[in-house]
Amino acid sequence: MVTIYDIAEKAGVSAMTVSRVINNTGRISDKTRAKVKRVMDELGYVPNQMARSLVLQETRLLFLIITDITNPFYTTLARGAEDAARKRGYRLLFGNTDEDPEKENDYIDAVLKTRADGVLLAPAGDASLPHLEMLRRHNVPFVLLDREVPGAESDVVLGDSKEGARQLVKQLVGAGHRRIALINGSRTISSARERLEGYREALKLNDLAYDEALVLETSFGPRSDLTGIEAWLDGMRPLPTAFVAGNNVLAVELMRTLRSKGLRVPEDVSLVCFDELASYAEMDPFLTVISQQAYQFGHLGMQMLLDRIQSPGDPAGRRRIVLPAELIVRRSVRQL
Amino acid sequence: MVTIYDIAEKAGVSAMTVSRVINNTGRISDKTRAKVKRVMDELGYVPNQMARSLVLQETRLLFLIITDITNPFYTTLARGAEDAARKRGYRLLFGNTDEDPEKENDYIDAVLKTRADGVLLAPAGDASLPHLEMLRRHNVPFVLLDREVPGAESDVVLGDSKEGARQLVKQLVGAGHRRIALINGSRTISSARERLEGYREALKLNDLAYDEALVLETSFGPRSDLTGIEAWLDGMRPLPTAFVAGNNVLAVELMRTLRSKGLRVPEDVSLVCFDELASYAEMDPFLTVISQQAYQFGHLGMQMLLDRIQSPGDPAGRRRIVLPAELIVRRSVRQL
């Protein structure tokens, strides 16, 4: 491996001069600078980031930990985060937890060992609290995305889940539906709780009774974790006329199950959900959804994180951004 | 920051003993081991990966560089790669190039600086050759995914693009189509070339003339880079009765454009493509596709890479894996 000492020797200067050329620090004569640069090219020198980090105590490495890398909501978010990080000269390390706190724990471990400068985290759920405390204890700045964790006073970028759920239900009620089911993620996840609450509020507002049998609590994904949908459908007599899905993965899985039973949307039942379905939305805009600004989640979150990192003294209180939800009406709701 | 020296002092041993406990190397009495471990817990010690890498000359860090993180083909591939890496104790750093050799160059730079142990790369195109030479010069093992780069003798995992294209055309011809168009990625990408070639071969085999006007060469994505579709459609008189799309992104974009012109699939025109459309395929299996084993691309590629890394002496010639393509017939082709 080529080191600054190799350069120094061949250029007839000291290692320190080479270091200065590389980092553009201090005053160097144009002549020596040119010579050093030439030697660097000749030898194909590449700075060793490890050695640098060790002395500088900063890695310029950030982690983005998401729960489902195959969910377009999160990949779009990831792109937003990456763009913002690149723009400011940071590298992004991705982690994928599959909604599993154990895997999340592994990644937190990696963050700590790697001495990453910060973390952007879509927490697996309330069980993530110890992980956040770990980060705090080791002074690793972090920002939560999409979900809050009770007990963790931290910066966070959220969607307006409660309002979103209200709007979806309102839309259904407006179309004449009165028997409305909800398929949702685990109640250990703040966004799932909010969506349930919004759903209940909207029912109440419309003088509709809340019926536990109409609510299925399963998982936001990945697909293989989704169970009990079929049994749930079979257990509801009569079938609801409309469904609200807590996210896109649930909507897809529900639709698949409905189809396998010969039920069509919207002819037989209506369906609305949170989040777009990526390509599907472009190809055949069909589902009525609450569209969240996935890219902004990542982009804003990353900016908040970098602000924290770059002004560490600043105690500026907790920042909590709630992005508005936008209802997009399409063809998946039938007028009764 | 807590270091092994802090532990050593508090435990009344030398730093070396602490290091041995951490790495389970050498012989240590159970008593001192226990004491050291207790102190480590008390102080919340986390090994510094940077310092470790510096002395061990290995980072256990791998890069996965893909061209479009919002394309489900690549995210599925990424999951395969990640699973394989985790299983063998390596961390994975993702990079997203948007098919742009410049961005790819940035990531190659990052690989070198970070002293990553290896790279899994879906190259942006033939222009990636210098990047590969760079990696070679610095002895960084790499495996190419999904695309070859002429001139680079390297391990690679490919899909059988030519055969896939043949099958798609054959399927269309079998349904009575004779005017078949192709919308494809840039010819600077090996898979695009192969798909074009397979298309041409299949035409010839069926005594159909090759017509340049029926072929549009654009980009495999991301969506914002796709241009000229509308003009292309407007320029073809008469319109083809069927389209082959070189990948899923192109299929979606083409379908969107067709729809905007009031053309329906398959009623007005037929459409087949490479790669599944993720959720769309589950929700409403509609497009006839060549389905590639995306997960396997990543999984096998990662295994090859780790094999290289873990037996560096082994000169074992270039390995080239071609994964078979599977035709899945659905409803997007109309029988003429």
Add this chain to the structure above:
DNA sequence: CTGTTAGCGCGTTCAT
């Protein structure tokens, strides 16, 4: 403008 010294946190070598 340039060089010397010291140390970032850790593991290898060689002693004891």
Add this chain to the structure above:
DNA sequence: ATGAACGCGCTAACAG
């Protein structure tokens, strides 16, 4: 079974 000295590649602080 345990420790001391050294070096991985680099830069901050100081000297000249």
